[in-house]
Amino acid sequence: MDAVTTDSSVIHVSAAGVSLLVDARGGRLPAIVHWGPALASLDAVAAEALCDAVVPVIGSNNPETPLRLAVLPEHHAGWIGRPGLSGSFAGSGWSPRFVVERIESGGAPVDGFVDAGAGELVFHAVDDAGRLALRLVIELLPSGLVRTRATVTNRTDDAYTLDDLALALPIPAEATELLDFTGRHNGERVPQRTPLRGGIHLRENRRGRTGADSAFVLHAGVPGFGFADGRVWAVHTAWSGDHRHYAERVFTGEQVLGGGELLLPGEIVLENGSSYEGPWVYGSFGDGLDAVAKRFHAHLRARVDAPGPDRPVTLNVWEAVYFRHDAGELTALADSAAQIGIERFVLDDGWFGGRRHDRAGLGDWVVSPDVWPEGLHPLVDHVHERGMQFGLWFEPEMINLDSDLARAHPEWIMAARADLPIESRFQHVLNLAHPGAYAHVKAQMAAILDEYAIDYIKWDHNRDLIEAGDPTDGGRPVVHAQTLAFYRLLRELRDAHPGLEIESCSSGGGRVDLGVLELTDRVWVSDNSDPHDRQSMNRWTAQLVPPEFLGTHIASERSHTTGRVMDLSFRAGTAVFGHFGIEWDLGDVSETDLERLARWIDFYRSERELLLGGELVRIDAPDPDVIAHGVVASDRTSALFSVAVLGGIRPDPPARLRLRGLDPDRRYRVAPLFIGALPSGLIAPEWWGRPSDAEALAAQEYWDRHERSDVSFPGGVFRGDLLHETGLASPRVNPDQLVMYRVTAVE
Numbered sequence: 001m002d003a004v005t006t007d008s009s010v011i012h013v014s015a016a017g018v019s020l021l022v023d024a025r026g027g028r029l030p031a032i033v034h035w036g037p038a039l040a041s042l043d044a045v046a047a048e049a050l051c052d053a054v055v056p057v058i059g060s061n062n063p064e065t066p067l068r069l070a071v072l073p074e075h076h077a078g079w080i081g082r083p084g085l086s087g088s089f090a091g092s093g094w095s096p097r098f099v100v101e102r103i104e105s106g107g108a109p110v111d112g113f114v115d116a117g118a119g120e121l122v123f124h125a126v127d128d129a130g131r132l133a134l135r136l137v138i139e140l141l142p143s144g145l146v147r148t149r150a151t152v153t154n155r156t157d158d159a160y161t162l163d164d165l166a167l168a169l170p171i172p173a174e175a176t177e178l179l180d181f182t183g184r185h186n187g188e189r190v191p192q193r194t195p196l197r198g199g200i201h202l203r204e205n206r207r208g209r210t211g212a213d214s215a216f217v218l219h220a221g222v223p224g225f226g227f228a229d230g231r232v233w234a235v236h237t238a239w240s241g242d243h244r245h246y247a248e249r250v251f252t253g254e255q256v257l258g259g260g261e262l263l264l265p266g267e268i269v270l271e272n273g274s275s276y277e278g279p280w281v282y283g284s285f286g287d288g289l290d291a292v293a294k295r296f297h298a299h300l301r302a303r304v305d306a307p308g309p310d311r312p313v314t315l316n317v318w319e320a321v322y323f324r325h326d327a328g329e330l331t332a333l334a335d336s337a338a339q340i341g342i343e344r345f346v347l348d349d350g351w352f353g354g355r356r357h358d359r360a361g362l363g364d365w366v367v368s369p370d371v372w373p374e375g376l377h378p379l380v381d382h383v384h385e386r387g388m389q390f391g392l393w394f395e396p397e398m399i400n401l402d403s404d405l406a407r408a409h410p411e412w413i414m415a416a417r418a419d420l421p422i423e424s425r426f427q428h429v430l431n432l433a434h435p436g437a438y439a440h441v442k443a444q445m446a447a448i449l450d451e452y453a454i455d456y457i458k459w460d461h462n463r464d465l466i467e468a469g470d471p472t473d474g475g476r477p478v479v480h481a482q483t484l485a486f487y488r489l490l491r492e493l494r495d496a497h498p499g500l501e502i503e504s505c506s507s508g509g510g511r512v513d514l515g516v517l518e519l520t521d522r523v524w525v526s527d528n529s530d531p532h533d534r535q536s537m538n539r540w541t542a543q544l545v546p547p548e549f550l551g552t553h554i555a556s557e558r559s560h561t562t563g564r565v566m567d568l569s570f571r572a573g574t575a576v577f578g579h580f581g582i583e584w585d586l587g588d589v590s591e592t593d594l595e596r597l598a599r600w601i602d603f604y605r606s607e608r609e610l611l612l613g614g615e616l617v618r619i620d621a622p623d624p625d626v627i628a629h630g631v632v633a634s635d636r637t638s639a640l641f642s643v644a645v646l647g648g649i650r651p652d653p654p655a656r657l658r659l660r661g662l663d664p665d666r667r668y669r670v671a672p673l674f675i676g677a678l679p680s681g682l683i684a685p686e687w688w689g690r691p692s693d694a695e696a697l698a699a700q701e702y703w704d705r706h707e708r709s710d711v712s713f714p715g716g717v718f719r720g721d722l723l724h725e726t727g728l729a730s731p732r733v734n735p736d737q738l739v740m741y742r743v744t745a746v747e
Contacts, residue, residue: 008112009103010047014038015118016144016295018285022121023051027099029070030123030138032170035146035233036285044113059252069254071148072136073168074098081250082200082258085152086164089131093160096127098134118142131156143298146283147238154270162268165278166244166260171233175220175255178247179289181213181540186528186561188212188509189540196220196255201247204262208241208429208465208479209506210513215245217284217543219292220257226620228288228660235259236296236544238514239279241483257283264468264477279515289543290618297546297616300517307501307521309612311548312343312389313601314581316458319560321585323350323357325371329587331382336586338386340598341605344581345383346391346458351376353403359426362398363405365444380452391456391501392448396441397486398462399430405440412437414478416469424463431470432489433481442489449497459490459520461506483515490519503551509537512545522551522579529555529583530562531574532736535627535644538578539618547631548612552578554597556585566736568593569677572600573642573738576611577629580604596676603675610640617641617661628657630741636663636720637745640673643730644738656727659743664721666745670728671715673740678711681734688731689714717746 009024021034021042033051042050055066063078070077072084076097088094103110104122120139126132133153140146148167154160176196180203183190194201203215210216219225221232237243237259244262249255259281268276286292300306315337321329334345349355351372353364361368367375376392383390399406399413406413406428414429415421421428432438448454468482469475494500504511504520508527517523525541526534529552538552552575558565575581582597589597604611614631617639621628625648630641641659662668672688684691692712718728731739 008048009110009114010044010051011105011110011114011116011121012039012042012047013114013116013119013121013140015140015142016298018140018144018146020138020140020146021047021050022138024100024103024123025051027101028068029072029074029098029100029125029136030121031068031070035169035283036172036231042115047113047115056252062252067252067254069168069170069256071138071167071169072098072134072150073256079250081248081254081256082166082168082246084150084166084168087160087162089156089158089160093127093129093131096129096132098125098127100125126155131158132160141299143295143302144285145295145299147280148283149278149280151275151277152270153275154272157272160270161266162263162270162276164260164263165276166246166258167278167281168248168256168258169233169235169281169283171220171255171257173253173255174222174231175233177221177223177225179219179221180215180217180245183212185212185507185510186526187533187537188526189216189537191540196247196249198249198251202244203246204244206242206262207510208468208482209461209511210240210243210516212507212510214243214513216512217292218245218247218257218259219289220247220255226288227290227618228620231287232285232289232292233257234284234292236282236284236514237261237279238282238518239483240486240511240513240516241479243279261480264479267477267480282514290616293543293616296514296544300514300546300549303518307548309548309609311579311608311612313341313604314344314346314391314551314553314579315342315586316346316348316553316581316583318348319556319583319585320587323355325350327372327378330379333586334379334383334386334388336594337582338388340586340594341601342388342582344389344391344456346393346456347376347379348393348458349395349460351392360400360402362395362400362427363403363430365394365396365441365448367448376452380454384453389455390453391458392452392454393458393460394445395460395462396445396489397430397432397482398427400427405430409436409440411472413471414465414468415471416467416475416477421467424466427463429463429465429468429482431478431482432485433470433478434472438485438489442492445493446496449493449500454500456501456503458503458505458524461511463507487515487519494519509541512541514544517545517549522549524551525578528559528561529553530559530564531566531571532564532646533562534574535646538574539627539629542616542618547578547616550578551581552576553581553583554600555583564736567677567680568596568600569675569679570644570736570738572597572675573740574644576600576604576607577631577642579612580608599675607640610638614639615661619658619660622655626654630659630661632661636666639743641741641743642738643741645733645735647735652732654730654732657730658725658727659723659741662720662723662743663745664719664724666720667717668720668723669715669717669744669746670723671742672713672731673742674711679733679737679739681732681737683732684713685729685731687716687728689716
């Protein structure tokens with residue numbers, strides 16, 4: 001395409017209540033003038049006037065030319081913050097000045113003003129020396145999400161070493177409070193808030209995977225923003241390897257949110273004609289955190305092959321058998337699972353090679369004849385005969401030294417020097433960027449998928465990438481290449497096996513981002529299924545991921561992770577607000593608990609259209625140990641809410657419950673919902689009404705009431721605006737208990 005003039009290009013795009021106004025005049029890289037609430041339709045005069053009106057004055061001791069902050073921030077323009085592009089031709093060309101040669105909107109050239117809906121803008125630019133080409137994409141999605149990515153190409157015979165490529169979205173001066181996340185294994189997605197001060201708030205992750213302690217989503221908003229209100233801007237880097245998020249304020253007052261891949265030294269060297277494409281950096285704006293999350297949810301739900309709310313009840317047998325694989329015991333587990341309504345049976349670690357414990361076998365993806373002399377066919381066939389799907393565990397990127405693969409190809413193990421890196425979980429990392437290693441893993445996985453009718457893969461990744469180098473290439477870093485190889489392997493296996501569902505598990509929730517979620521159908525939130533901890537982890541993982549993607553299971557009465565003993569009603573009531581499953585040895589469950597578990601499974605199966613297809617609502621509570629949330633049907637005719645009480649002694653009486661997200665003008669019946677048992681320590685408020693079997697209930701001491709399983713309350717009828725603005729008295733319950741509410745519109 002021939003170059004076109006871009007001197008007058010101003011572009012306004014708007015969708016789902018969000019507008020972007022982009023100034024691309026004068027051949028300069030695009031600068032975002034407005035990212036926030038939707039603007040009314042603009043004409044060229046009004047749009048250009050607004051672009052001119054926001055040009056800052058010249059401050060004291062500042063450059064003579066007003067600062068213009070592009071999406072790829074440029075040093076030559078006077079930006080003294082973090083540059084968008086960092087690299088050089090052996091020390092020269094380190095501060096490129098790009099000139100836009102053409103702009104495309106929806107594939108058509110742009111010259112002048114554009115006022116449009118959702119769509120993609122592509123800016124093609126060349127630096128002033130003609131050595132680098134830049135392709136910069138800014139896209140407004142139908143969900144109202146903004147995403148941007150850049151590709152740099154070397155046009156010369158000299159090698160260009162790329163050190164860093166990051167993109168930045170401007171945020172207004174009133175966004176002075178930050179919210180991002182930290183965490184650890186078994187404690188993912190821990191929120192943390194801090195003021196946005198002068199300088200940079202930089203979150204870098206060098207684990208070779210997203211990480212349990214990643215920033216996850218970095219928010220900036222008006223002070224005190226919550227789930228319901230307060231303007232918030234947020235960014236997310238959609239990359240499953242090393243990456244960064246940052247917020248920055250410079251002394252002239254400009255502030256940005258940005259992100260990109262974190263490149264290791266010498267990882268990207270561009271020869272003539274070669275390119276580097278950075279990951280998508282997503283931006284979400286909304287009034288309140290729920291509005292920000294809703295845009296991410298809508299984007300994932302719009303994926304062509306996205307899972308719907310009809311998610312099968314899953315049994316994972318890890319905590320039932322660990323490495324103790326016995327065909328008779330596992331067949332009996334499958335029988336028990338089918339009897340209580342489970343729909344998917346997943347065989348976890350231990351089925352392959354010499355994998356009788358966690359120190360051997362990784363890399364040998366061949367069914368072990370020691371424990372499965374007839375192969376997996378008897379178990380797979382039995383599971384399918386009982387009407388369930390069959391799932392299988394893999395950890396394709398890892399290798400044990402005690403494996404046939406390591407003995408045959410030690411050069412395929414990642415290392416930055418002659419010695420191997422330190423071990424973690426008795427394993428090392430297989431270099432999938434090596435063609436031989438990639439072909440080996442793909443062939444072995446494909447052979448399993450071709451031989452057996454496998455519906456689902458639990459794809460694990462249980463260690464960080466430390467000294468992730470290629471020993472066949474002088475130890476050069478390969479985290480970038482490994483991440484691309486991982487994505488490629490996912491694509492190729494899915495293409496070869498349409499309908500195959502894949503879960504992203506990485507020591508639990510260590511690989512959760514929009515990069516991997518473009519190619520997988522579920523994430524394992526955490527290896528910790530203790531509902532006391534999962535209440536918070538599920539709540540905050542949902543800031544990016546909709547409920548139907550969240551793996552949430554009922555584990556054993558005594559948590560294998562924390563040792564806490566929790567009632568079934570608390571474990572189940574936590575797990576049903578996600579892709580529900582069981583992580584419990586059904587062979588060791590009493591008949592009473594099996595009957596109660598079956599009732600919870602029936603409830604989930606009858607309500608999953610709402611539980612997983614509704615709109616997520618999280619309620620701000622004055623007590624941090626009270627977690628209230630729910631899902632509301634799109635037509636606002638029904639909802640399910642949960643209020644969980646954690647921690648120690650609670651305020652007595654507790655704060656009112658305010659239900660949000662309903663139609664303010666409709667009347668709703670609100671009633672507590674109990675399945676299998678009442679919560680321990682229950683003292684009901686008056687508005688619940690007279691319980692069924694009131695006499696028998698009154699005869700019990702309050703500490704025995706949780707044993708009751710046949711009591712219901714009629715609840716009351718209230719208008720939607722009153723439920724939100726005034727609220728209802730809350731019951732008293734003991735710590736680590738919850739109450740669910742069914743909300744139904746009445747005529």
